[in-house]
C-alpha cells in the first residue's frame with residue numbers, strides 16, 4: 001500500500017484557513033458601510049424588516065434541517081429493511097406545504113408593506129432640509145437650494161433634522177446608497193425619486209453608487225458627514241464664503257485654470273461658471289476627491305490633473321496635456337480653496 005504524503009493536506013488546510021480569514025476580514029459589524037447598524041429612522045425601519053426576515057428564515061431553516069436529519073436517521077436503509085410506505089398524492093401534506101409557505105410570505109409581507117408606505121409616502125415636514133442629489137458619470141453633486149450651497153461627493157447633514165434628498169439623474173441610471181442612513185434608491189433620468197430620513201448622530205458614513213452606470217461605476221463613492229447643528233451651520237457659512245484668494249504658486253495656478261478648458265466644465269464662484277463637472281469653489285475643504293477615491297493632497301490632485309482617464313477609467317475629464325509644473329500649480333491652487 002502506498003502512503004499518502006501529509007503535506008498536500010496541510011497546504012490545502014492552510015489555503016482554506018487563509019481564504020476564511022480573508023473573507024471574515026471584510027466583515028465589520030459597525031463599519032462605515034455596515035448594513036446592520038442603523039443611524040437614521042429610515043435605516044431603522046428597513047433594518048426592522050431585515051430582522052424579521054432573518055429570524056423567520058433562521059427558525060424555519062433550523063426546523064427543516066432538524067427534521068431532515070431526524071428523517072435521514074430514522075428511515076436509513078437497514079439490512080433486510082422493507083420499502084417504507086409511499087405517500088405520493090397525500091392530500092393533507094400537499095395542502096399543508098402549500099399553505100405554510102403562503103403564511104410565511106404573509107407574515108413577511110405585512111411589516112414590509114407597512115414600512116414601504118411609511119417611508120415612501122411620507123410628506124416632508126416644514127422643518128426639513130432639502131438637498132438635490134445628482135448622480136453623474138461618475139461623481140455626486142449635492143445642492144442645498146435653501147442654503148445656496150453646492151458641493152460634490154461629500155454630503156454634510158445636521159443631526160436630528162428631517163432631510164429630503166431629491167434624486168436626479170442628468171445622464172444615466174445610478175443608485176444612491178448609504179447603508180447606515182438607509183437606501184438604496186435609484187437615480188433615474190427624467191424623474192425625481194425622493195428619500196426622507198433623519199440622521200441620529202454625528203459620524204462619517206460611506207456610500208456607493210449601486211447601479212451599474214459605466215466604466216467607473218465602482219469608482220463612484222460618496223461620504224456623508226453628519227454633524228451637530230452648530231457644526232453644520234459653521235460648515236454652511238464656510239461653503240457660502242467666496243473662494244479664498246490664492247497666494248504664491250497657487251495664484252499662478254488660478255491663471256492657468258482661467259486660461260485652460262477647466263472653466264468650461266467647473267464652477268469656482270467669482271472665477272468660472274462651468275456646469276458639467278464638480279463645483280470647486282471649496283474643493284480643498286473636502287477630505288477626498290475623485291468621488292471618494294483619493295485624499296485631497298497637492299500630489300494626488302496633480303497626478304489626477306495630468307491624466308484623469310488613466311486614473312479613473314472612462315473619466316469625462318480629458319487629459320489636457322499639461323506639463324508637471326502646470327499640473328502642480330493647478331493642484332496647489334485647487335487644494336488652497338478651503
Ligand code: CUA
Pocket residue numbers: 135136138173174175209210211212213214216217218220
Ligand atoms: Cu453611478 Cu454606478
